[in-house]
Amino acid sequence: MAKKETVKNAEKLVEMGMKGNDASHDEAHVWRVRDLALSLAREEGLASNPESMEIVELAALLHDIGDYKYLRDPSEEKVVEKFLELEGIEEHKKVKILRIIKGMGFKDELAGLENDQLFPEFGIVQDADRLDAIGAIGIARCFTFGGSRSRVLHDPAIQPRSDLSKEQYMKKDEQTTVNHFHEKLLKLKDLMKTKAGQKRAERRHRFMEEFLKEFYEEWDGRA
Numbered sequence: 001m002a003k004k005e006t007v008k009n010a011e012k013l014v015e016m017g018m019k020g021n022d023a024s025h026d027e028a029h030v031w032r033v034r035d036l037a038l039s040l041a042r043e044e045g046l047a048s049n050p051e052s053m054e055i056v057e058l059a060a061l062l063h064d065i066g067d068y069k070y071l072r073d074p075s076e077e078k079v080v081e082k083f084l085e086l087e088g089i090e091e092h093k094k095v096k097i098l099r100i101i102k103g104m105g106f107k108d109e110l111a112g113l114e115n116d117q118l119f120p121e122f123g124i125v126q127d128a129d130r131l132d133a134i135g136a137i138g139i140a141r142c143f144t145f146g147g148s149r150s151r152v153l154h155d156p157a158i159q160p161r162s163d164l165s166k167e168q169y170m171k172k173d174e175q176t177t178v179n180h181f182h183e184k185l186l187k188l189k190d191l192m193k194t195k196a197g198q199k200r201a202e203r204r205h206r207f208m209e210e211f212l213k214e215f216y217e218e219w220d221g222r223a
Contacts, residue, residue: 006087011061013065014065017065021070022145024144024145024148025141030061033128033129034057034128036060036127036131037060037124040197043194044120044196046121054093056125058084058089059096059097060125060129066080096119100126123194124193127192127197131200131201133185134204136207151176153177154215159179161179178215189202
């Protein structure tokens with residue numbers, strides 16, 4: 001586990017840096033990802049390695065600081081790096097934490113992240129973040145984010161995009177909230193990197209499938 005003082009400072013940074021974000025990417029999301037990541041790490045046998053647990057906890061806490069979707073100032077992209085330096089985090093740990101944060105997004109997977117860039121802590125934090133994007137919480141977050149961007153709820157005339165590039169995904173031109181399930185959320189189960197993450201994703205994935213089935217039946221007046 002990370003040093004208590006460093007964790008407290010990271011938590012303060014999260015509270016300050018994510019202030020004003022909608023509820024899909026607020027501090028509660030970060031606390032859930034941190035808890036999930038530590039839980040997955042224990043299931044994956046990392047509990048006996050304090051250094052790994054420290055990397056997992058700090059990367060999970062800091063993973064959404066400077067998120068491109070909420071970037072208000074270009075300088076925010078360097079906030080995490082400066083924080084780790086001020087906290088005196090050893091260089092090899094800092095490198096791993098920054099690699100996790102910079103490479104864990106779905107947009108980066110679309111760009112083709114090489115497997116040789118992966119290491120246990122990376123998969124654990126990424127899986128934790130993706131677990132929070134699916135299931136009941138994922139559904140709530142998806143509609144919260146769509147509403148914050150005044151996105152259309154559903155339009156049968158607008159089909160989900162297939163074979164998305166990183167650039168297309170980031171633009172989200174003329175897309176609906178429900179299409180986001182098909183373009184991203186339903187794909188996450190098969191992109192889990194850890195066995196613990198894969199196991200937990202199964203239940204959350206089924207819940208989303210059941211939700212969408214009911215949603216379409218109600219939309220069409222069949223239920």
